Amino acid sequence: MAKRLVPLLNRVLVEKIVPPSKTSAGILLPEKTTKLNSGKVIAVGPGARGRDGKLIPVCVKEGDVVLLPEYGGTEVKLADKEYHLFRDDDILGTLHE
Template sequence: MAAWKRLVPSLNRVLVEKIVPPSKTNAGILLPEKTTKLNSGKVVAVGPGSCDRNGNLIPVSVKEGDHVLLPDYGGTDVKLGDKEYQLYRDEDILGTLHE
């Protein structure tokens, strides 16, 4: 069983595995740092959501498997097994990336 499956984020939290862009192409050409700057990640797990003042559940806006755009700062570093993840609140995620 994968280590991240043991962690279920609470409330409106989202567990993200950062995507590290390659620093060189398959042919060995080094890419400039500017092209590898996009701060993105893959959603690994989501919490159930948070409740509003009336007790109604507000679900998380992303789902497992989504590729998301992340802020430059923020998130809580979490190490599970040999991998590192980050835990964000749903409202801290900037958007969803579509291919």
């Protein structure tokens, strides 16, 4: 039975993207050039309630590629895959091509 995690409140479930360590031609890349800390949004919570009781929705949606802080998040392991839970306001931005 596969488990599915649905984040609560303003939390976002992210699968980190591991950048390639070498090019398609086989050239090894230095660690500094592969350091971009990004991930793909797998699931989002409904949002948190403000002081007035109104729902504040999460800023990202499933499928977005986001820039993550260097530290933080809660590591979660589901079906032999590693994910990380972040609060919506911890995510630094979205990445577009």
